Amino acid sequence: MAPEARAVAIIAGYELKKTMARKRVLIIVALIFLLEVSIYLISTLLPRSFINPFIPVAWAVGLLAPAGLLLHILALAVGSASFSEEYEMGTADYWLTRPISTAEYFIGKVAGSAAFMTLIIALYSLLSLLLPWFIYGPQSKLEIYVLGALSSIIAMLPFLSIGIAMGEVLRRSMLATITSSSAFFASLIAEFYLNIVGQINNDPSLIELSRLLPTWPSIRLVSSIVAEALPGGLPITGPAPIAGTIPPP
Incomplete structure (x- = not known):
């Protein structure tokens, strides 16, 4: 392994272990998995006639549930602490006085944070498939399931980046x-x-303006892919503060 790649791997591993030890990160992770389990336990209490159309693709609910809010809050918490904690603890100077470049340090820290987020997404995505498989039987449209899991990784990147930027600045x-x-x-x-x-005003310019906000692609990416697996192509939009859904543009 080249010295540069080895330095990046060491810092990424260090960041991954450090992220796993942060209490607020672990709390959000626990909430994500609690949400996953709760959804499928509650679904067993619903009338069978109501959930029958969704049983073959019950994994979709597990993929969508964290993607609207908790996934992005976790990405912000992970990114915000990545660099800022090094400054608070004085360890940034330690790393930057080692025989590594600033670029290697930066890439390693970002890679470690992204690796943690990818690991959490992989785990809850797997849980969203195994739980309904165990409760309801074999699941279908798994090709969309794979795309949905991959899109979750892409969807978290904007707010992970925002968190990292805020941590570096503040x-x-x-x-x-x-x-x-x-x-x-x-x-x-x-x-x-x-x-x-x-x-209300029939003003497309306002709707186009909303598409420039970071929440628009981040929240809709997963739902737009997973919606293809739902019965009748049921449209899904992201969560909204009041009404529960953001009106589709």
Whole structure:
């Protein structure tokens, strides 16, 4: 292995282990898996006639549930702490005085954060397939399931990047987490009301403006892919602060 690749791998491994030890990250991860299990346990209490059309693709609910909110909050928490904690603890100077370049340090930290997020997505995606398979039997349209899981990885990248940027600029993990989370919810609320006002006034420019916000592609990417597996191509939109769904543009 080349020295540069080895340095990146060491820092990525260090970041991965450090992320796994952060309490607020573990709390969000626990909520994600609790949500997954709860959804399928609750589904067993629903009338069979109601859930029968969805049973062959019950995995879709497990993929969609975290993708609307918790996945992006986790990405923000992971990204915000990645660099900022190094400044708080004084370990950034330690790493930058080692025989590694700034680029290797940066790539390693980002790779470690992305690896953690990918691992969590892989685990809850697997759970979303195994639980309904165990409860209801074999699942179908698994090619869309794979695309949905891969799209979840892509969907989390914008807010992971925003969290990393905030952490590097503010250099305080809690402040960076609060600021980046505020940006997420502000974008979510702004998108919701731009869509509402745009539809009421029949103003396409407002709807087009909402598409420039980071929540628009991040939340809709997974749902737009998974919707193809649902009975009748049932349309799904992302979560909204008040009404429960963001009106489709």
